Amino acid sequence: MAELWINKLVSAQKTCLVQDNKRKIHFTFSDGTELVEEYDIKSDELLVRKWKKKSTLGGVGKWEIEVGEQPSQFNLEIDGLAESTANPVFVRKDTKTNFQWRIRNLPYPLDNYKVTAKPDQGKVVISTVNKKYYKTFEIPDLARCGLPLEQEPLEIAHANSTLLISYKKPPAFLAVEKKLQQEFKKLKASKDGDVDCAPS
Amino acid sequence: MAAPTVEKVQEIREVTRIERIGAHSHIRGLGLDDALEARQVSQGMVGQVKARKAAGVILEIIKEGKIAGRGILIAGQPGTGKTAIAMGMAQALGTDTPFTSIAGSEIFSLEMSKTEALTQSFRKSIGVRIKEETEIIEGEIVEVQIDRPATGTGAKVGKLTLKTTEMETIYQLGQKMIESLTKEKAQAGDIVTIDKATGKITKLGRSFTRARDYDAMGAQTKFVQCPEGELQKRKEVVHTVTLHEIDVINSRTQGFLALFSGDTGEIKSEVREQINSKVAEWREEGKAEIVPGVLFIDEVHMLDIECFSFLNRALESDMAPILIMATNRGITRIRGTHYTSPHGIPIDLLDRLVIISTSPYEEKEIKQILKIRCEEEDVEMSDDALTVLTRIGMETSLRYSIQLITAANLVCRKRKGTEVDVDDIKRVYTLFLDESRSTQFLKEYQQEFMFNENTDEMETS
Numbered sequence: 001m002a003e004l005w006i007n008k009l010v011s012a013q014k015t016c017l018v019q020d021n022k023r024k025i026h027f028t029f030s031d032g033t034e035l036v037e038e039y040d041i042k043s044d045e046l047l048v049r050k051w052k053k054k055s056t057l058g059g060v061g062k063w064e065i066e067v068g069e070q071p072s073q074f075n076l077e078i079d080g081l082a083e084s085t086a087n088p089v090f091v092r093k094d095t096k097t098n099f100q101w102r103i104r105n106l107p108y109p110l111d112n113y114k115v116t117a118k119p120d121q122g123k124v125v126i127s128t129v130n131k132k133y134y135k136t137f138e139i140p141d142l143a144r145c146g147l148p149l150e151q152e153p154l155e156i157a158h159a160n161s162t163l164l165i166s167y168k169k170p171p172a173f174l175a176v177e178k179k180l181q182q183e184f185k186k187l188k189a190s191k192d193g194d195v196d197c198a199p200s
Numbered sequence: 201m202a203a204p205t206v207e208k209v210q211e212i213r214e215v216t217r218i219e220r221i222g223a224h225s226h227i228r229g230l231g232l233d234d235a236l237e238a239r240q241v242s243q244g245m246v247g248q249v250k251a252r253k254a255a256g257v258i259l260e261i262i263k264e265g266k267i268a269g270r271g272i273l274i275a276g277q278p279g280t281g282k283t284a285i286a287m288g289m290a291q292a293l294g295t296d297t298p299f300t301s302i303a304g305s306e307i308f309s310l311e312m313s314k315t316e317a318l319t320q321s322f323r324k325s326i327g328v329r330i331k332e333e334t335e336i337i338e339g340e341i342v343e344v345q346i347d348r349p350a351t352g353t354g355a356k357v358g359k360l361t362l363k364t365t366e367m368e369t370i371y372q373l374g375q376k377m378i379e380s381l382t383k384e385k386a387q388a389g390d391i392v393t394i395d396k397a398t399g400k401i402t403k404l405g406r407s408f409t410r411a412r413d414y415d416a417m418g419a420q421t422k423f424v425q426c427p428e429g430e431l432q433k434r435k436e437v438v439h440t441v442t443l444h445e446i447d448v449i450n451s452r453t454q455g456f457l458a459l460f461s462g463d464t465g466e467i468k469s470e471v472r473e474q475i476n477s478k479v480a481e482w483r484e485e486g487k488a489e490i491v492p493g494v495l496f497i498d499e500v501h502m503l504d505i506e507c508f509s510f511l512n513r514a515l516e517s518d519m520a521p522i523l524i525m526a527t528n529r530g531i532t533r534i535r536g537t538h539y540t541s542p543h544g545i546p547i548d549l550l551d552r553l554v555i556i557s558t559s560p561y562e563e564k565e566i567k568q569i570l571k572i573r574c575e576e577e578d579v580e581m582s583d584d585a586l587t588v589l590t591r592i593g594m595e596t597s598l599r600y601s602i603q604l605i606t607a608a609n610l611v612c613r614k615r616k617g618t619e620v621d622v623d624d625i626k627r628v629y630t631l632f633l634d635e636s637r638s639t640q641f642l643k644e645y646q647q648e649f650m651f652n653e654n655t656d657e658m659e660t661s
Contacts, residue, residue, distance in 0.1 A: 056331075
C-alpha cells in the first residue's frame with residue numbers, strides 16, 4: 001500500500017519551487033487531480049497539503065485543504081452562506097512525531113469532549129456532552145499507507161479555548177515520510193526572484 | 201405611539217408571502233383520468249376535450265421517453281386555451297422532466313445568433329439524470345435572524361442557526377440566501393437541506409419536537425426526525441441536470457483568460473460535441489440516464505424561414521426533445537419570405553408535425569372558466585353578474601371578460617360591497633372598451649386623430 005502511494009507521487013508530473021523558506025511542490029496526476037504540498041525547508045515539516053479534483057460534470061473544483069490553514073476568502077454575495085467566524089474552526093497541523101488537529105473557538109472544559117477512533121470505518125469521532133460540536137474525520141495518511149487506525153495513540157488536551165488532538169505517527173509511516181523527503185530533495189527547485197528572463 | 205409602527209412592520213412582512221396571480225396560475229394539470237379521458241372540469245381546465253385528450257396521449261409518449269424529436273403544433277384562435285394546454289402538460293410532467301417554455305420572439309437578440317438561441321433551448325430541454333457527490337447541510341432551524349439596515353435601503357444581513365442531535369452551528373447569510381429562505385418560508389423548527397454548491401434550499405418538513413396540538417397547519421405538513429451527526433455531509437445525490445447546464449460548466453473560460461474573452465453567451469460546437477460523447481459514455485457505463493423533456497415555443501409564427509429549416513434538421517437528431525409549438529395564425533406569410541403557408545410555417549416542417557386544434561369555447565365553458573378565475577382571484581360574484589359577464593365574454597373575448605373581473609372587484613370594494621353584482625360589471629364595461637368597441641370608435645372619429653391621412657395615402661399607393 002505504502003509503495004502505491006510513493007509510486008503515485010513519484011510518477012506524477014511535478015513542479016517544485018522554493019520560496020519564503022518553504023519547499024512548494026505541485027503535483028498533477030494522470031486523472032487531472034492536482035495536489036500542492038508545502039514543507040518547511042529546515043525541519044521538513046509538512047505545512048500545507050491541498051487537493052483540487054475535477055467534478056463529475058467537468059467543472060473545476062475548489063481547493064480542499066487537508067493540512068494547514070489558509071485565509072478563507074469567501075464572498076458572502078456569491079456563496080450566499082458561510083459559517084460564522086464564531087464557530088469552532090477545525091485545522092490540521094502536523095508535528096514531526098504527531099498528526100495534530102486543533103479546534104479553536106471551543107470554550108467548554110476538557111471533560112466535555114469524547115474522542116474515539118472507529119477502526120472499522122477508519123474514522124475518528126469527536127463528540128461533545130453538551131451537544132454543541134460533533135465532527136468525524138479521517139486520517140488519510142494512514143489509509144494511503146494501509147496502516148490501521150487505533151485508539152491508543154490518540155490524546156487530547158484543552159487550553160485557550162482550543163481543543164488539541166494528537167495521534168502518534170506509527171513507525172511505518174515515519175519510514176515512508178523519510179523516503180518521500182529524500183525523493184523531494186532530488187527535485188530541481190526553481191528559486192523565486194531569479195527567474196531566467198533574458199531580454200533579447 | 202409605538203403600536204402603529206409595529207403594525208406597519210407586520211404589514212411589510214405579509215407582502216412577501218402573497219403569491220402573485222398570473223393568467224394561467226389556476227392550471228394544475230391536464231385534467232385527465234387514468235384512461236386519458238378528459239373530465240369536463242378538472243385541475244383548472246374546462247372544455248377543449250379533444251385537444252386535451254390529444255395532449256394526454258403526447259404526454260404518455262414523453263413519459264415513455266423513447267421517442268426523440270417529435271413535433272406537435274397546437275393551433276387555434278386567440279383565447280382558446282393553447283398556452284393553458286401547454287402549461288397543463290408542464291404541470292402534469294412534474295418537476296423532474298425538463299420543460300422549457302419560450303416565446304417565438306425571444307430568440308431574436310443581438311448577443312446571440314438565432315440558431316444558437318434555439319440550440320440552447322433545445323439543450324435546456326434534455327435532462328441527464330446523474331449521480332453526483334455534493335456537499336449538503338442538513339439540520340433543524342433553531343433561529344433565523346434577518347436584520348434590515350436602519351436606513352431602509354442597502355443589503356440585508358442575516359444569521360441562521362442550525363442544529364442536529366449532536367451539534368449546533370451558526371451561519372452568516374448573503375443576500376441571495378436570505379431571499380431564498382424567505383421564498384421557502386423557512387422558520388424555526390423546520391428541517392431543511394441546503395446544497396452548498398448551488399445554495400438551493402429544500403424543506404423536508406417540521407421537527408417532531410416542535411409538534412404541538414394547537415398548531416394550525418396544512419394537510420401536507422410532514423413531520424420528520426431531527427438529523428443526526430454532522431451538519432455538513434457529503435452525499436451522493438441523483439439529480440437531473442440539463443445538457444445546457446453541463447455545456448455552461450464546461451465552456452467557461454478558466455483562470456485569468458476569462459478577463460480577456462468577451463463573453464457572448466455562445467457555446468462552441470466543439471464543447472457540445474465533447475459533452476455529447478461524454479454523456480453517451482456515461483450512458484453506456486450506466487452512470488447516467490437521459491430524460492428527454494419538452495420545448496414549448498409559443499407564438500411560433502414569429503420564427504423566420506432560417507429557424508424553420510434549422511428546426512427541420514434539429515428534430516432529426518436523436519438528442520432532440522419533444523417540440524410543442526403554438527400559433528394563432530391562419531394562412532399567412534412565412535416570416536423572411538414572400539410565400540404564404542398555413543400557420544405561417546413552411547409545408548415541409550408542417551409535414552413533420554402532428555396538429556392539435558383548439559376550438560372556441562361555448563357559453564357554458566366560458567361561464568365555468570370565469571367562475572374558476574373568480575375563485576383564483578378571490579372574488580365573490582353574484583349569479584346574475586356572472587351571467588352578464590359570460591355574455592360579454594361571448595360577444596367580445598374571454599380575455600376581456602377575465603380582465604373585467606379584477607376591475608369589477610375593485611369597483612365593488614370601493615362601494616363597500618361584498619359581492620360583485622350586475623351594476624359593477626356594467627360600470628366597468630362602460631369604463632373600459634373592448635377591442636371591437638374601440639375599433640368602432642376609431643372608425644367614427646378617425647378624422648380627429650393624428651396622422652390619419654397616412655392611411656389614405658397607403659391605400660391609394
